[in-house]
Amino acid sequence: MTIKQISVFLENKAGTLAELTDFLHRHDIDMRALSIAEAQDFGIVRMIVDDVYATTNVLKEAGYVFSITPVLAVKMADEPGGLYKILKVLGDGGINLEYMYAFLANHEAYTILRVADKDKAIDVLKRNGVTMVCQDEIAAL
Secondary structure (H helix, E strand, C coil), X not given: CCEEEEEEEEECCXXXXXXXXXXXXXXXXXXXXXXXXXXXXXXXXXEEECCHHHHHHHHHHHCCEEEEEEEEEEEECCCCXXXXXXXXXXXXXXXXXXXXXXXXXXXXXXXXXXXXXXXXXXXXXXXXXXXECCHHHHHHC
């Protein structure tokens, strides 16, 4: 059970992130979560959106360079130690975490996880009672 993350590659200069978010706004794209990684010359905007198909279509038409990556989305307790519990389950299960980011929606906490072995991570998380979130659930937030 994975969801689709869109990674947009942007030149690392003032205003490019504002341009992207304005572009998404003008096309009625609702971002659920956002993470930015940067290097000297470029940045990678990782985002979870309400409508992956519509978003990728408008990005492609506008000439943005992007990729789609399968990631895991899980609910976590919105309390001290909530993230630790998820990370402990992954660590105890031998799952290597490549990166992660979190967001809140409708008074619930969620974590997006990019792991080396998706299938093993899904199995470990489910066996330990962690609630996985599917693409339709993300769209409905």
